[in-house]
Amino acid sequence: MAEHIEITEVGPRDGLQMAHGMMPTAQKSAWIRAMAEAGVAAIEVGSFVPAKIVPQMADTPDVVRDAVTIPGLRVVALVPNLRGAQAAYEAGAHAITIPISASNSHSLANTHKSTEDQIAEVARICAWLAEQPRRVHVEAGVSTAFGCSMEGTVPVDRVVWTASGLSSAGADTLALCDTVGYAHPALVRTTIRAVRDAIGPKLRTLHLHDTLGMGIANALAGLEEGIRAFDGALAGLGGCPFAPGASGNVTTEDLVFMLESMGFSTGIDLQKLLATRALLAAGLPDEKLRGQVALAGIPRTFHKAA
């Protein structure tokens, strides 16, 4: 029996928020449904941010309400603050993810709050959710965990401090996020070890970008350090605002190809997942779709893990 890896598809959130066009709500929901039918068990379907800042996410309540009707799908929403968490709760999201930047400059630039103030906001979110009748999983993502376009190197100690604060604030699990895509495999290993030493098994997820072509190799390094949950975006969607032209998230299809080839089970049917690119292309005709497995086709040597 193959060991299971949980893939969270973040394209509808991390991909679409950076897209040139707006994907209509009905097409977004159809794409999400198709990915769920391909076996993607967790999808970050949108974010509860002000529509005037990210107009692509204005329909997130509707997208969440539709997604929660899909049998077996874990519906994740990104929230920036308590108000967003309350909206996600009301829409019925099963889990929320809250990005908190380890780089204080990045935190101030994106949220007008320091890392410390943001950790306090996570505590308020966890306290509010604890009083609600329905359980919602809280994952806190340590953004810029492997470097920052504003501050450069982010010391591992600072990442550990941020992760420890988020753990104490009540987050159920944590993600380490290579927001700008500066990570390399040795740094991934070092950081995972240091954070795990501090917070133990609450460290759950790697969220990687492929800006410098290291995405899949960084996932491999994380896998070898025991990480069993990864974010990815279909077609490598998602730009990096600080590295124009560079590619976005690690490509889900290529990640699934590697994991299944190596004998890990993702629950995802790679052929069906590739077929969902057509829905993405239809909904966002101007977006460049990436991914080598899609380009070359699944090789005849590929065997899905048992």
Place this chain on the structure above:
Amino acid sequence: MAEHIEITEVGPRDGLQMAHGMMPTAQKSAWIRAMAEAGVAAIEVGSFVPAKIVPQMADTPDVVRDAVTIPGLRVVALVPNLRGAQAAYEAGAHAITIPISASNSHSLANTHKSTEDQIAEVARICAWLAEQPRRVHVEAGVSTAFGCSMEGTVPVDRVVWTASGLSSAGADTLALCDTVGYAHPALVRTTIRAVRDAIGPKLRTLHLHDTLGMGIANALAGLEEGIRAFDGALAGLGGCPFAPGASGNVTTEDLVFMLESMGFSTGIDLQKLLATRALLAAGLPDEKLRGQVALAGIPRTFHKAA
């Protein structure tokens, strides 16, 4: 003191042989010279194959004769047979590389000879070179070592058998070549271990293609298995005739970025290496140049290994 990794740039051979256009000899030589000045210590500058089969390589004798005048550069040429080895010797190449396919179907399709007959040809080449006054290093490359577009899975036992035959035939070192780009990290590890068990430290090089986006991750797996020599091609040059549209060799720049970031020394100045892409683009204006480090730029967090 950082541990050294030897990078052999194969773009002028594995890249240009698949290119849509012909790079003029003078521009080829200027590009090779620029890469050597960027610190690339070994370059596979061409192949001694019949010009009517690969017209892009017709000027290889001239390219070799120019390259051997570059101080400190190890000049490698690909040869398919004894006649090619003799021509490479006469032109002054320091090393030759001979690709021998572990897949018999692939061997027959490419050379009209079986793997076994090709191993015998390597023995003839090594015997002939042993009688010459000048020493030329012989690296035999086990092609299709991680899968074949014709036969599919190539059993590891077959790869070990091929490698053992090439070692016995007198090759100084061996490379494992992912000719069509089907490898994944677990297979890279398994194959390296099995081949090393059979032939020991003669196993030297990994030659990887990025068809399925696994190139850098496969290099990482090889690195972790103790491999300290890698082929790469600037801008990911080189197509795969059996996977149209798929990308070619692992991108040298991205590989150097990973290795130097991880604290290994390649001797290559990444900024200068990136600058040589302009010479490649000038000589082959219709070719698509790949590589994420070139696209995104070297991040401010990058530090060359000491």
